[in-house]
Amino acid sequence: MDKLIYTNCDICGNDRTVAVATQKDYKYVECQQCGLVYMNPRPGLELLNSMYATYHQRNGKGADAWDVLMKHNFKQVALMLNKQFPAGGKMLDIGCGYGHFLRIMQKQGWKTEGIDPSPNTVAHALDAGLAVTQTTVDEVSFPNSSFQAVTMFYVLEHLTEPLITLKKILEFLMPGGLLVMRVPHTTPIVRLLSVFGIRNNLYDAPFHLYDFSPSAMTMLIKKAGFESVKIIPGEPTVPYSDIEKVISLSSGYIAKLLYGAGGFLLPGISKTVLAYKAVNTDL
Ligand SMILES: [Zn+2]
Numbered sequence: 001m002d003k004l005i006y007t008n009c010d011i012c013g014n015d016r017t018v019a020v021a022t023q024k025d026y027k028y029v030e031c032q033q034c035g036l037v038y039m040n041p042r043p044g045l046e047l048l049n050s051m052y053a054t055y056h057q058r059n060g061k062g063a064d065a066w067d068v069l070m071k072h073n074f075k076q077v078a079l080m081l082n083k084q085f086p087a088g089g090k091m092l093d094i095g096c097g098y099g100h101f102l103r104i105m106q107k108q109g110w111k112t113e114g115i116d117p118s119p120n121t122v123a124h125a126l127d128a129g130l131a132v133t134q135t136t137v138d139e140v141s142f143p144n145s146s147f148q149a150v151t152m153f154y155v156l157e158h159l160t161e162p163l164i165t166l167k168k169i170l171e172f173l174m175p176g177g178l179l180v181m182r183v184p185h186t187t188p189i190v191r192l193l194s195v196f197g198i199r200n201n202l203y204d205a206p207f208h209l210y211d212f213s214p215s216a217m218t219m220l221i222k223k224a225g226f227e228s229v230k231i232i233p234g235e236p237t238v239p240y241s242d243i244e245k246v247i248s249l250s251s252g253y254i255a256k257l258l259y260g261a262g263g264f265l266l267p268g269i270s271k272t273v274l275a276y277k278a279v280n281t282d283l
Pocket residue numbers: 009010011012013014031032033034035036
Protein backbone atom coordinates (compact mmCIF):
# COMPACT_ATOMS: atom_id res chain seq x y z
CA MET A 1 0.00 0.00 0.00
CA ASP A 2 1.43 3.37 -0.90
CA LYS A 3 1.84 6.20 1.59
CA LEU A 4 -1.18 7.97 3.00
CA ILE A 5 -1.39 11.69 2.24
CA TYR A 6 -2.52 14.42 4.64
CA THR A 7 -4.60 17.26 3.20
CA ASN A 8 -6.11 20.53 4.40
CA CYS A 9 -9.81 21.32 4.08
CA ASP A 10 -10.74 21.63 0.39
CA ILE A 11 -13.18 24.49 1.02
CA CYS A 12 -11.36 26.81 3.44
CA GLY A 13 -7.79 25.48 3.45
CA ASN A 14 -7.69 25.01 7.23
CA ASP A 15 -6.02 22.04 8.92
CA ARG A 16 -7.76 22.21 12.31
CA THR A 17 -10.08 19.23 12.49
CA VAL A 18 -11.91 17.00 14.95
CA ALA A 19 -12.35 13.23 14.51
CA VAL A 20 -15.75 12.01 13.28
CA ALA A 21 -15.26 8.27 12.72
CA THR A 22 -12.85 5.55 11.65
CA GLN A 23 -14.09 3.12 8.99
CA LYS A 24 -11.98 0.27 7.60
CA ASP A 25 -8.93 1.95 9.24
CA TYR A 26 -9.58 5.19 7.36
CA LYS A 27 -10.14 8.30 9.52
CA TYR A 28 -12.85 10.85 8.78
CA VAL A 29 -12.51 14.33 10.26
CA GLU A 30 -14.57 17.53 10.36
CA CYS A 31 -13.03 20.94 9.56
CA GLN A 32 -13.43 23.17 12.60
CA GLN A 33 -13.63 26.26 10.40
CA CYS A 34 -16.32 25.33 7.84
CA GLY A 35 -17.70 21.93 8.91
CA LEU A 36 -16.61 19.93 5.82
CA VAL A 37 -16.20 16.21 6.62
CA TYR A 38 -13.38 14.43 4.78
CA MET A 39 -11.04 11.45 4.91
CA ASN A 40 -7.66 12.43 6.35
CA PRO A 41 -5.12 11.05 5.63
CA ARG A 42 -6.09 9.32 2.39
CA PRO A 43 -4.48 6.94 -0.14
CA GLY A 44 -2.35 8.38 -2.96
CA LEU A 45 -3.76 8.97 -6.43
CA GLU A 46 -2.29 5.80 -7.94
CA LEU A 47 -4.00 3.52 -5.43
CA LEU A 48 -7.25 5.48 -5.61
CA ASN A 49 -7.35 5.16 -9.40
CA SER A 50 -6.56 1.43 -9.31
CA MET A 51 -9.49 0.81 -6.94
CA TYR A 52 -12.01 1.89 -9.57
CA ALA A 53 -11.18 -0.84 -12.09
CA THR A 54 -13.91 -3.07 -10.63
CA TYR A 55 -15.84 -0.50 -8.61
CA HIS A 56 -19.20 -0.95 -10.34
CA GLN A 57 -19.03 -4.74 -10.15
CA ARG A 58 -18.55 -4.94 -6.37
CA ASN A 59 -20.75 -7.37 -4.44
CA GLY A 60 -21.62 -9.09 -7.71
CA LYS A 61 -23.74 -6.16 -8.81
CA GLY A 62 -24.11 -5.66 -12.54
CA ALA A 63 -25.47 -3.02 -14.87
CA ASP A 64 -29.10 -3.57 -13.87
CA ALA A 65 -28.54 -2.87 -10.16
CA TRP A 66 -27.39 0.69 -10.80
CA ASP A 67 -30.21 1.31 -13.28
CA VAL A 68 -32.80 0.12 -10.75
CA LEU A 69 -31.17 2.09 -7.90
CA MET A 70 -31.19 5.36 -9.80
CA LYS A 71 -34.33 5.13 -11.96
CA HIS A 72 -36.44 7.65 -10.00
CA ASN A 73 -33.59 10.16 -9.81
CA PHE A 74 -32.74 9.80 -13.49
CA LYS A 75 -36.38 10.45 -14.36
CA GLN A 76 -36.59 13.51 -12.10
CA VAL A 77 -33.33 15.04 -13.37
CA ALA A 78 -34.38 14.45 -16.99
CA LEU A 79 -37.62 16.36 -16.29
CA MET A 80 -35.69 19.22 -14.63
CA LEU A 81 -33.25 19.53 -17.52
CA ASN A 82 -36.04 19.47 -20.13
CA LYS A 83 -37.89 22.18 -18.19
CA GLN A 84 -34.79 24.38 -17.91
CA PHE A 85 -33.80 23.81 -21.56
CA PRO A 86 -36.98 23.12 -23.58
CA ALA A 87 -34.97 23.07 -26.84
CA GLY A 88 -32.58 20.45 -25.43
CA GLY A 89 -28.88 20.85 -26.11
CA LYS A 90 -25.56 19.23 -25.26
CA MET A 91 -24.96 17.48 -21.98
CA LEU A 92 -22.06 15.72 -20.28
CA ASP A 93 -22.50 12.97 -17.67
CA ILE A 94 -19.37 12.70 -15.51
CA GLY A 95 -19.06 9.23 -13.99
CA CYS A 96 -21.60 7.92 -16.50
CA GLY A 97 -21.07 4.26 -15.53
CA TYR A 98 -23.00 2.01 -17.92
CA GLY A 99 -24.55 5.03 -19.64
CA HIS A 100 -28.14 4.63 -18.44
CA PHE A 101 -28.72 8.36 -17.98
CA LEU A 102 -27.08 9.20 -21.32
CA ARG A 103 -29.48 6.85 -23.07
CA ILE A 104 -32.49 8.47 -21.34
CA MET A 105 -31.39 11.96 -22.42
CA GLN A 106 -30.45 10.86 -25.95
CA LYS A 107 -33.96 9.44 -26.44
CA GLN A 108 -35.29 12.87 -25.49
CA GLY A 109 -33.30 14.60 -28.19
CA TRP A 110 -30.19 15.70 -26.28
CA LYS A 111 -26.65 15.39 -27.67
CA THR A 112 -24.88 13.39 -24.99
CA GLU A 113 -21.31 12.67 -23.95
CA GLY A 114 -20.08 10.65 -21.01
CA ILE A 115 -16.85 9.96 -19.17
CA ASP A 116 -16.04 7.27 -16.61
CA PRO A 117 -12.76 5.88 -15.21
CA SER A 118 -13.99 2.26 -15.17
CA PRO A 119 -12.98 0.24 -18.29
CA ASN A 120 -15.79 -2.33 -17.86
CA THR A 121 -18.63 0.17 -17.74
CA VAL A 122 -17.16 2.23 -20.59
CA ALA A 123 -16.94 -0.89 -22.78
CA HIS A 124 -20.60 -1.63 -21.98
CA ALA A 125 -21.64 1.95 -22.90
CA LEU A 126 -19.60 1.92 -26.14
CA ASP A 127 -21.24 -1.39 -27.12
CA ALA A 128 -24.58 0.35 -26.71
CA GLY A 129 -23.45 3.01 -29.21
CA LEU A 130 -23.02 5.85 -26.71
CA ALA A 131 -20.33 8.56 -26.96
CA VAL A 132 -18.32 7.66 -23.86
CA THR A 133 -14.61 8.04 -23.05
CA GLN A 134 -12.63 6.22 -20.38
CA THR A 135 -11.08 9.07 -18.42
CA THR A 136 -11.50 11.14 -15.27
CA VAL A 137 -12.87 14.65 -14.87
CA ASP A 138 -9.41 15.76 -13.75
CA GLU A 139 -7.79 14.56 -17.00
CA VAL A 140 -10.48 15.41 -19.54
CA SER A 141 -10.69 18.72 -21.39
CA PHE A 142 -13.46 20.41 -23.39
CA PRO A 143 -13.61 23.88 -24.96
CA ASN A 144 -15.20 26.54 -22.74
CA SER A 145 -19.02 26.79 -22.92
CA SER A 146 -19.46 23.32 -24.46
CA PHE A 147 -22.54 22.13 -22.55
CA GLN A 148 -25.96 23.36 -21.42
CA ALA A 149 -25.93 20.76 -18.68
CA VAL A 150 -23.44 18.65 -16.75
CA THR A 151 -24.55 15.82 -14.45
CA MET A 152 -22.64 13.94 -11.75
CA PHE A 153 -24.50 11.21 -9.90
CA TYR A 154 -22.61 10.09 -6.78
CA VAL A 155 -19.25 11.38 -8.03
CA LEU A 156 -18.19 14.49 -6.09
CA GLU A 157 -17.62 12.57 -2.83
CA HIS A 158 -15.02 10.42 -4.65
CA LEU A 159 -12.91 13.29 -6.02
CA THR A 160 -9.62 14.42 -4.50
CA GLU A 161 -10.09 18.18 -5.05
CA PRO A 162 -13.79 19.00 -5.49
CA LEU A 163 -13.25 22.78 -5.54
CA ILE A 164 -10.80 22.64 -8.47
CA THR A 165 -13.08 20.17 -10.30
CA LEU A 166 -16.15 22.38 -9.87
CA LYS A 167 -14.24 25.41 -11.21
CA LYS A 168 -13.31 23.32 -14.25
CA ILE A 169 -16.93 22.22 -14.81
CA LEU A 170 -18.05 25.84 -14.58
CA GLU A 171 -15.85 26.58 -17.62
CA PHE A 172 -17.34 23.63 -19.59
CA LEU A 173 -20.82 25.04 -19.01
CA MET A 174 -22.41 27.68 -21.22
CA PRO A 175 -23.57 30.90 -19.55
CA GLY A 176 -26.91 30.04 -17.91
CA GLY A 177 -25.86 26.37 -17.80
CA LEU A 178 -26.78 23.93 -15.06
CA LEU A 179 -24.79 21.38 -13.06
CA VAL A 180 -26.90 18.68 -11.39
CA MET A 181 -25.26 16.47 -8.77
CA ARG A 182 -26.43 13.68 -6.49
CA VAL A 183 -24.35 13.31 -3.31
CA PRO A 184 -24.68 11.27 -0.12
CA HIS A 185 -24.72 12.92 3.31
CA THR A 186 -24.18 10.21 5.88
CA THR A 187 -22.38 12.00 8.74
CA PRO A 188 -25.51 12.51 10.91
CA ILE A 189 -26.28 8.77 10.70
CA VAL A 190 -22.64 7.79 11.33
CA ARG A 191 -22.69 9.97 14.48
CA LEU A 192 -26.00 8.46 15.63
CA LEU A 193 -24.77 4.88 15.12
CA SER A 194 -21.54 5.66 17.00
CA VAL A 195 -23.60 6.74 20.04
CA PHE A 196 -24.90 3.16 20.15
CA GLY A 197 -21.49 1.70 19.33
CA ILE A 198 -22.75 0.28 16.02
CA ARG A 199 -19.91 -0.30 13.57
CA ASN A 200 -20.64 0.58 9.95
CA ASN A 201 -19.00 1.53 6.69
CA LEU A 202 -21.50 4.15 5.53
CA TYR A 203 -18.70 6.28 4.09
CA ASP A 204 -17.90 3.31 1.84
CA ALA A 205 -14.24 3.69 2.84
CA PRO A 206 -11.87 4.01 1.10
CA PHE A 207 -14.11 5.28 -1.74
CA HIS A 208 -15.74 8.38 -0.25
CA LEU A 209 -13.16 11.09 0.40
CA TYR A 210 -15.83 13.66 1.38
CA ASP A 211 -19.26 13.88 2.98
CA PHE A 212 -21.13 17.13 2.27
CA SER A 213 -23.69 18.76 4.54
CA PRO A 214 -26.04 21.20 2.73
CA SER A 215 -24.17 24.17 4.25
CA ALA A 216 -20.71 22.86 3.28
CA MET A 217 -22.03 22.10 -0.22
CA THR A 218 -23.43 25.62 -0.59
CA MET A 219 -20.08 27.17 0.46
CA LEU A 220 -18.19 24.93 -1.97
CA ILE A 221 -20.45 25.72 -4.95
CA LYS A 222 -20.37 29.47 -4.31
CA LYS A 223 -16.58 29.41 -3.89
CA ALA A 224 -16.25 27.61 -7.24
CA GLY A 225 -17.98 30.60 -8.87
CA PHE A 226 -21.51 29.36 -9.55
CA GLU A 227 -24.15 32.07 -9.33
CA SER A 228 -26.65 30.17 -7.21
CA VAL A 229 -27.34 26.78 -5.70
CA LYS A 230 -30.46 24.85 -4.78
CA ILE A 231 -30.42 21.66 -2.70
CA ILE A 232 -33.42 19.29 -2.68
CA PRO A 233 -33.98 15.77 -1.32
CA GLY A 234 -34.47 14.35 -4.83
CA GLU A 235 -36.03 10.93 -5.33
CA PRO A 236 -35.42 7.90 -3.10
CA THR A 237 -32.95 5.37 -4.47
CA VAL A 238 -34.14 1.77 -4.95
CA PRO A 239 -31.48 -0.76 -3.88
CA TYR A 240 -31.48 -4.33 -5.21
CA SER A 241 -31.78 -6.14 -1.87
CA ASP A 242 -35.15 -6.08 -0.08
CA ILE A 243 -33.99 -4.84 3.32
CA GLU A 244 -31.90 -2.04 1.80
CA LYS A 245 -34.91 -1.20 -0.37
CA VAL A 246 -37.24 -0.77 2.62
CA ILE A 247 -34.78 1.47 4.49
CA SER A 248 -33.87 3.57 1.46
CA LEU A 249 -37.41 4.06 0.18
CA SER A 250 -38.93 4.85 3.57
CA SER A 251 -36.23 7.36 4.57
CA GLY A 252 -36.32 8.79 1.05
CA TYR A 253 -40.07 9.38 1.18
CA ILE A 254 -39.88 10.86 4.71
CA ALA A 255 -37.19 13.24 3.41
CA LYS A 256 -39.43 14.28 0.49
CA LEU A 257 -42.41 14.75 2.79
CA LEU A 258 -40.51 16.99 5.24
CA TYR A 259 -39.03 19.06 2.43
CA GLY A 260 -42.48 19.46 0.85
CA ALA A 261 -43.99 20.43 4.20
CA GLY A 262 -41.59 23.26 5.01
CA GLY A 263 -38.38 23.09 3.02
CA PHE A 264 -36.69 21.00 5.75
CA LEU A 265 -33.73 18.94 4.52
CA LEU A 266 -33.60 15.68 6.47
CA PRO A 267 -30.01 15.07 7.63
CA GLY A 268 -28.30 11.84 6.67
CA ILE A 269 -30.09 11.46 3.35
CA SER A 270 -28.66 11.85 -0.15
CA LYS A 271 -29.33 15.21 -1.77
CA THR A 272 -29.75 16.51 -5.29
CA VAL A 273 -27.76 19.70 -5.88
CA LEU A 274 -28.54 22.21 -8.64
CA ALA A 275 -25.74 24.70 -9.35
CA TYR A 276 -26.43 27.49 -11.84
CA LYS A 277 -23.85 29.35 -13.93
CA ALA A 278 -24.59 33.08 -14.33
CA VAL A 279 -26.23 34.05 -17.65
CA ASN A 280 -24.03 37.14 -17.91
CA THR A 281 -20.49 35.99 -17.08
CA ASP A 282 -18.85 39.35 -17.92
CA LEU A 283 -20.05 40.91 -14.65
ZN1 LIG B 1 -12.93 24.01 6.08
